Amino acid sequence: MPRRTLPTLALAALLSFGVAACGSDQAATSLELSAALPDQVPSGTTLRLGDPPVQAVLGAAGLDKELADAGIKVEWANISGGPQSIQAFRADKLDCSAVADIPSLFAAWTGTSTKIVFQSVTVDPLKFPIYQLGVAPGVAVGSLADLRGKKIAYSAGQAQGALVLRVLKQAGLTQKDVQLVELTSTGDSYVTALGTKAVDVAPLGAQFVKVYEAKYPGATTIGTGIRDDASTLYCLTSAVQDAAKAAALKVYVSVRTKALLWQNEHPDDYAKLYYQDSQGLTAADARAVVTLYGQKGIPASWDNAVSRLQETADLLATEQKHDKLDVSTLVDRRFEPVEAAAAGSRTVSGDAS
Template sequence: MIRLKAFPILAAALVASLALTACGKDAAPAGPKLALDAPLPETIPAGTKLVIGDPTTQRVVELNGWDKDLPFQIEWAQISGGPAVTEAFHAKALDVGSAANIPPIHAIWVGIPVKMIAVRLRKDHVNFPLFELGIAPKAGIKSLADLRGKKIAYSPGQVQGEVVLRTLAAVGLTQKDVTLVELPSTGDVYPNALVSGLVDVAPLGAGVATKRYLDNYARDGAQVLRHPPYRDDLTNLYVRAETLHDPAKAAALRAYVKLWARAVEWQATHKAEWRDAYYVRQEGLSPEDAEFVVRAAGDPVIPRDWTEAIGMQQSSIDFLAKEGGQKRFDAAEIFDRRFEALAAEAAPKIAVGPAPAQTEGKTNP
């Protein structure tokens, strides 16, 4: 049985620094506490600040100069991924985190109440998964049928952990049939673990991570395999539930969700510009490699209605609760549906699906 925990993150010093600057910012607001089923305020008081760990949106916003006239202040934190966001939330050093679908579930299980305030999917999630399975050069694995007895990198607080467990289940294996090696997937931890022989298999991000891994080690026998059919494409913005009790921050979050959606739409409709500005000039990829990565990212979509996303989360909760011995809960509890219509309204070119029965102001279940 897997024991869930929050990983110590490599950026611990950054979290500690943010915690110092955050002192007092989460004290009870001067006015009345905003109920979690009250309509979102629209007026943002002067001096309102959000600490946001959303590096991709940051780059788009700064590239376009959209941060110059915002009605609130943003302090960008170089924090992303489930373990890092969990640590920052625990330290009350972060207002907004960006991650895949599992970190909010994991946060609940480690005792941090959170709410999801924005959802993003992929148009063609079958051909453009978020993750693929990196295979070590000397692992002797030719197909998923060869996983029995192998060492597999595992991160219980991230979607990579679900990818691993779903893959085992799909090929008729259990956790006892392999050795799960708990490692956070931050930085180059997984590629290094593969090439050093620490693990035989590790889920890598489809795109940049898999491209670099194969470029560097395919000649030695490294390869990448697709995981079995399973939707791994849900990403989201999420916040500590207590942050939403502050009317000023709730109003700023309302505005930030729209800014985030605008950034997602810009990436989808300005792929060449994003490719050159970010992957070529900032990340140092060749134009050919950058083009590959942009294609591998697929096309994002923002659902007008979160019903499908809630169902996806419920499936993950049910599966992981059974696999990890955790308490099952209702997925709808971690979606703040007051935000449901905002992103789609701000990004009409990539919005999909019918509008929900109620638009903004829809209360939590």
């Protein structure tokens, strides 16, 4: 395929970005954060993505073709969660990663500039929570009030850490009423900590609940009773400031929206492709996890998600002694209508609040 030259399309793109044609290559690809997202993806543009659940289904859903047709190359990274993604961002090895809402806050507090470009919600978040509280075998915890005096696994920079603080608040307890055990959640590390009784309680995602119950006789869990369904795609700010990557991300956000809706419509296929084939669960457990997590919704508006993120930031600023943070600076709402347009009539009004 012949290489594109500056006249016509590329020159028009440069002018729209407000960059002089005689500028450097770096300047020629820059995009102001207030500028409209470009529609044209330069051929061969590469996105470096840590988004394993979506990666698993693109081929089966026929959505990989949309990326290829747009001229986008994806370099997939088997990365998820805040600590891994922030480390990869700092090493400039990743453009975007699928996480909950906490990593964007900690990236800001630790000097890594990122933007949220995607929001999704659980259609019925209290009926289908992301986390349950795992209880170590032989430990008596039947309600949130029983958390008093217990050793609880805690990772300050992850969604699990914020969940623990919110659960304590729900129970009328403070950090002084429990023993928080600093422990990063990686893979089934919380499962092992519970099984060996290094901690009494730990927040477990649904897939790890199944692993825990199968591995340790006497394992039990209790519900948190709070909403915990924040789900985002966040990117290095430098990625959304790169005109080529911003154009590619506009396509990817649309494709990712369709992929989540495909997961809703093909739960058995999704269970096999991701939880069974990729995560190693049995067929029965994979199907059970998909059922436990419920359907994902695409919000028509990000207003409620941003409000919840601000509440979480305020809580963490108080409990963990961080600076106050205006979370609107972390959210790139140019991608909000892109997501909504891809979902069409299947958006969730009111953000399932």
